[in-house]
Amino acid sequence: MREIIENSVERLFADQLNAPAIAAAEAAWPAALWSAIEETGITRATGPESAGGGVPWSDIFVIVRAIGQHAVPLPVSETLFAHWLLAGADLEAPSGPMTFATDPLHLSETGRVSGRLKNVPWGRNAGHVIAIAKRACGRASLVQLSTKNIAMELGSNIAREPRDTLNFDHALPSAAGHLPDVFDGDVMRLGGALLRSAQMAGGLQRVLRECLQYAQVRRQFGRTIGSFQAVQHDIAVLAEHSAAASRIAEIAFASTQVSLPLLHVGSAKIVASDAAGAGAALAHGIHGAIGLASEHALQFVTRRLWAWRSEYGSREVWAQYIGKLTCEVGESNFWSTITNGTFDRASVAEAANYVVLSN
Amino acid sequence: MTIAEFKPRQELEDYEALRHAVRGFLTRELHGRAAPTLAKSWMSFDADFSRKLGEQGWIGVTLPKRYGGLGAGPFARHVISEELLAASAPVSAHWIADRQSGPLILRYGTEAQRESLLPRICRGELYFCIGMSEPNAGSDLAAIVTKARRDGDEWVVNGAKIWTTNAHRSHYMIALVLTGDRVSGRHSGLSQLLIDLSLPGVQIRPIMDLTGADSFNEVVFTDLRLPADALIGEEGRGWDQVTAELAFERSGPERYLSSVILLRTLIKEVGVNPDATQASVIGRLVARLCTLRHMSLAVAAKLQAGEDSVLDAAIMKDIGTAFEQEIPELAQLLDMAEPTSEGGTAYSQTLALLMQMAPAFSIRGGTRQIIRGIIARGLGLR
Numbered sequence: 001m002r003e004i005i006e007n008s009v010e011r012l013f014a015d016q017l018n019a020p021a022i023a024a025a026e027a028a029w030p031a032a033l034w035s036a037i038e039e040t041g042i043t044r045a046t047g048p049e050s051a052g053g054g055v056p057w058s059d060i061f062v063i064v065r066a067i068g069q070h071a072v073p074l075p076v077s078e079t080l081f082a083h084w085l086l087a088g089a090d091l092e093a094p095s096g097p098m099t100f101a102t103d104p105l106h107l108s109e110t111g112r113v114s115g116r117l118k119n120v121p122w123g124r125n126a127g128h129v130i131a132i133a134k135r136a137c138g139r140a141s142l143v144q145l146s147t148k149n150i151a152m153e154l155g156s157n158i159a160r161e162p163r164d165t166l167n168f169d170h171a172l173p174s175a176a177g178h179l180p181d182v183f184d185g186d187v188m189r190l191g192g193a194l195l196r197s198a199q200m201a202g203g204l205q206r207v208l209r210e211c212l213q214y215a216q217v218r219r220q221f222g223r224t225i226g227s228f229q230a231v232q233h234d235i236a237v238l239a240e241h242s243a244a245a246s247r248i249a250e251i252a253f254a255s256t257q258v259s260l261p262l263l264h265v266g267s268a269k270i271v272a273s274d275a276a277g278a279g280a281a282l283a284h285g286i287h288g289a290i291g292l293a294s295e296h297a298l299q300f301v302t303r304r305l306w307a308w309r310s311e312y313g314s315r316e317v318w319a320q321y322i323g324k325l326t327c328e329v330g331e332s333n334f335w336s337t338i339t340n341g342t343f344d345r346a347s348v349a350e351a352a353n354y355v356v357l358s359n
Numbered sequence: 360m361t362i363a364e365f366k367p368r369q370e371l372e373d374y375e376a377l378r379h380a381v382r383g384f385l386t387r388e389l390h391g392r393a394a395p396t397l398a399k400s401w402m403s404f405d406a407d408f409s410r411k412l413g414e415q416g417w418i419g420v421t422l423p424k425r426y427g428g429l430g431a432g433p434f435a436r437h438v439i440s441e442e443l444l445a446a447s448a449p450v451s452a453h454w455i456a457d458r459q460s461g462p463l464i465l466r467y468g469t470e471a472q473r474e475s476l477l478p479r480i481c482r483g484e485l486y487f488c489i490g491m492s493e494p495n496a497g498s499d500l501a502a503i504v505t506k507a508r509r510d511g512d513e514w515v516v517n518g519a520k521i522w523t524t525n526a527h528r529s530h531y532m533i534a535l536v537l538t539g540d541r542v543s544g545r546h547s548g549l550s551q552l553l554i555d556l557s558l559p560g561v562q563i564r565p566i567m568d569l570t571g572a573d574s575f576n577e578v579v580f581t582d583l584r585l586p587a588d589a590l591i592g593e594e595g596r597g598w599d600q601v602t603a604e605l606a607f608e609r610s611g612p613e614r615y616l617s618s619v620i621l622l623r624t625l626i627k628e629v630g631v632n633p634d635a636t637q638a639s640v641i642g643r644l645v646a647r648l649c650t651l652r653h654m655s656l657a658v659a660a661k662l663q664a665g666e667d668s669v670l671d672a673a674i675m676k677d678i679g680t681a682f683e684q685e686i687p688e689l690a691q692l693l694d695m696a697e698p699t700s701e702g703g704t705a706y707s708q709t710l711a712l713l714m715q716m717a718p719a720f721s722i723r724g725g726t727r728q729i730i731r732g733i734i735a736r737g738l739g740l741r
Contacts, residue, residue, distance in 0.1 A: 212738060212739065212740070215740065216739075216740070226740045227740070227741075229732070232731070232732065232735035232740050232741065233728075233731045233732075233735070235735060235738060235740060236677070236731040236732075236734035236735050236738070237677075237731070239674060239734055239738055240674050240677055240678050240734070243654065243671075243674050243678075244647075244650050244651075244654065244678055247650055247653050247654045247657060248646070248649060248650040248653060251649070251650075251653045263645075263649065264649065266642070266646065267645065267646035267647075267649040267650060268646075270642065270643055270646035270647075271646050271647060271650045274643075315643070316639055318642065318646075319638070319639045319640075319642035319643040319646065320635055320638040320639045320642055321638075321642065322641075322642035322643075322645050322646060323633060323637065323638030323639055323640065323641035323642025323643070323645065324633060324638045324642070326626060326641050326642065326645050327626060327629055327630065327631055327632070327633045327637075327638065327641060328631055330626070330627075330631065331623050331624075331626045331627035334622075334623055334626055335445045335446070335619075335623075338445075338645070338648060338649060338652060339378065339441075341649075354382070354386055355385055355386050355389045355390065355392075355446045356390055356391060357392070357393065357394050357397070357623070357624065357627065357705065
């Protein structure tokens with residue numbers, strides 16, 4: 001299954017996207033490109049099986065990673081996550097591009113929502129945004145809101161991907177449902193971090209490929225630059241970053257089922273964000289000036305790496321969070337937390353039985 | 360190009376019972392040992408511990424049952440190793456025999472060698488050391504000059520091996536030596552010999568390391584006479600055999616867990632309310648540990664499937680050893696205690712030990728520079 005998805009996604013993106021196509025999409029919404037991708041059904045893969053979805057996250061990984069590999073300038077990840085959220089709350093999904101927001105909205109007694117959603121990916125282009133809305137009593141709902149006719153402040157990240165601020169004032173959701181217990185209040189940030197980790201892993205694979213190709217054709221001092229040991233070692237380090245980011249992002253996806261696994265998602269965001277910065281720097285160093293040219297394939301990917309590592313929590317934010325939780329479960333639960341892959345099962349009983357270090 | 364696609368859940372769940380059995384055993388055996396004692400882990404020699412582990416059946420698990428093993432796959436050994444090293448168990452006595460000498464003898468040895476050596480390896484009674492490096496052949500292993508010539512039914516060996524961990528406490532060395540001329544290139548004319556270290560003609564001189572430990576040695580052979588059947592594998596094929604042997608060395612949990620005792624001690628020292636800097640350091644290390652563990656598991660899965668894993672193992676080793684080396688560096692920056700050789704706390708002593716042991720992590724098993732060259736070759740640049 002996974003191989004079939006990977007091959008068809010690879011073909012689709014490779015056919016549709018080259019440097020001029022990405023540049024055009026960064027300037028204006030590429031409606032035809034969106035339609036071409038939506039027609040294949042991949043944007044609905046996370047929805048219910050009855051609506052053409054039911055694909056497990058372990059397989060969704062290859063789609064999201066390919067988005068990074070090909071610098072796909074569309075809200076494909078966001079739409080995938082929105083479908084999964086709606087399915088979790090038993091809400092029917094609309095067609096078209098969707099997005100999601102991390103800021104919570106206020107939900108009134110009459111079922112209307114108000115509030116400000118900052119940095120919403122493709123807010124201006126997505127037909128609907130999925131958000132969490134809370135009543136005064138604290139009870140949370142998952143709401144689906146139309147983005148038509150709402151007050152919007154436009155913004156973009158350094159990949160020139162829209163990151164808009166949406167203002168809702170007593171708006172009526174187009175659908176609303178109980179927020180499932182398995183989604184905690186952090187579900188949006190966790191989901192965003194999960195998606196960006198895999199996108200960065202894909203971006204790193206791409207910059208590695210670009211560097212390998214370039215190093216084997218570019219000649220200086222009478223030989224290819226890839227034959228110099230210093231360059232070889234830089235590329236080796238880049239390959240390490242790429243492998244590490246891919247591995248942990250894949251693990252985070254594979255351990256996502258009905259809820260998002262905090263330890264693995266956090267780890268993936270930390271490792272991929274570190275790798276993104278280091279990898280982009282190495283790749284530009286290897287390319288020299290040509291990688292800075294606006295029509296060069298490399299910079300479409302490195303700009304995304306720089307943008308994505310900051311979104312949904314930087315490396316530092318996640319490191320502090322994971323570190324705090326690690327200290328809370330304590331030294332005696334440390335190794336079982338790593339092997340269980342979750343903080344949830346850290347148990348006092350198991351801790352009491354683990355190798356006790358004397359002082 | 361990237362580390363194997365790998366579905367960890369199904370594979371790992373098959374080994375949960377084994378993991379918990381090993382964990383329970385370690386809990387009993389290591390209870391109450393102090394962190395600085397445990398810090399040396401796979402450099403710490405404890406024959407009693409090795410024998411007890413052998414009694415459980417957990418040494419040489421990949422060897423066939425008729426030789427005392429469990430006939431299990433590399434994954435079982437991986438899970439046992441993870442648990443041993445995460446608990447910083449003193450595994451040094453049997454480590455080399457379990458990791459590489461046993462599999463090497465199984466693959467290339469004669470039936471007589473297998474029958475005489477493998478059961479004792481599995482019982483945790485027979486210890487091996489590695490005879491590769493020489494005074495003038497470190498990373499450039501093919502430059503070795505130790506020579507074995509045939510004299511009737513015997514080999515006569517002259518030369519020296521160096522940086523040999525545990526030579527003075529091991530029963531055997533498997534040594535790479537020159538048995539012929541380098542007629543067809545630098546890698547020809549090499550063979551592996553099984554050397555009984557108790558024989559006359561073997562002189563073992565300790566080399567104290569910077570921590571004050573005596574695990575290193577120089578081993579000198581002067582007209583050492585070995586029986587003809589000391590040859591392991593084929594005469595002249597030593598390079599290929601040693602290359603296969605090194606593959607066992609590069610991707611195991613010992614390439615990312617060497618400093619884990621310091622991370623555990625640090626977490627204990629920090630307590631349940633870390634400040635922002637402490638939380639950040641610990642969180643980032645935990646993230647990298649999770650990543651490395653799954654990379655290492657992926658390589659084990661490749662080995663289990665019999666796939667080529669040279670590139671993956673090299674990538675794993677380079678990142679894993681960098682991680683091990685960074686733990687004492689980051690712990691030092693947190694300024695919770697100065698490293699102490701004497702006095703202080705369990706934490707300050709563990710910090711001191713790991714700081715001094717850390718440089719070795721990216722030297723043993725192939726230096727960082729050599730490993731990056733292997734990665735570049737795997738990527739098609741060489």
